[in-house]
Amino acid sequence: MHALKKNRPLRRIVLASAATVSGVVLLLSFKPHTAPATALAVPAPSGSAQVTGTKTVTGDSVDTRWGPVQVRITVTNGKLTEVTAVVYPQENPRDQQINSYAIPTLRTEALQAQSADIDTVSGATYTSDGYRQSLQSALDSMSG
Known part of the structure; x- marks a missing residue:
């Protein structure tokens, strides 16, 4: 007789729960793609001279x-x-x-x-x- 037949409902519940938990764990561990951080900023003026005009x-x-x-x-x-x-x-x-x-x-x-x-x-x-x-x-x- 097959292991998941109706005479063993507890085994089906345990297997379904384990599959659900595994799926949730995999979903939560998913890391979305992010663009690499780039240093982007207004260049600081060199020395103490401020750009005028x-x-x-x-x-x-x-x-x-x-x-x-x-x-x-x-x-x-x-x-x-x-x-x-x-x-x-x-x-x-x-x-x-x-x-x-x-x-x-x-x-x-x-x-x-x-x-x-x-x-x-x-x-x-x-x-x-x-x-x-x-x-x-x-x-x-x-x-x-």
């Missing part, structure tokens, strides 16, 4: 899965005062829809953070990554 720099064009992303920044008296996306994916209606909310959100985040250490916009991961990289390249060229 206004300077505008365009970052590198970063190729993403959906198209290139490039930003231009303006720094006034050492403070990031403007970030403009000069190139970003807008080839089709879906790109236009996504970037209609992603680009303004990324701009606001960058101005608040005063660095490229900004969050990814949900639904616009590739654009966010390209935006961060281009922003960081502009900030790096500002100090050099």
Whole structure:
């Protein structure tokens, strides 16, 4: 007679419970993928001299899965005062829809953070990554 026949219901209960516990343990031990941490920040001015005046720099064009992303920044008296996306994916209606909310959100985040250490916009991961990289390249060229 088979081990899981109806004349042994306790054995079925024990096996079902063990399988459930094993599944829950495996599920709870799952570690989601995270992007590697990158040091991203507004470059500190060298020495005691503070950068004065206004300077505008365009970052590198970063190729993403959906198209290139490039930003231009303006720094006034050492403070990031403007970030403009000069190139970003807008080839089709879906790109236009996504970037209609992603680009303004990324701009606001960058101005608040005063660095490229900004969050990814949900639904616009590739654009966010390209935006961060281009922003960081502009900030790096500002100090050099």
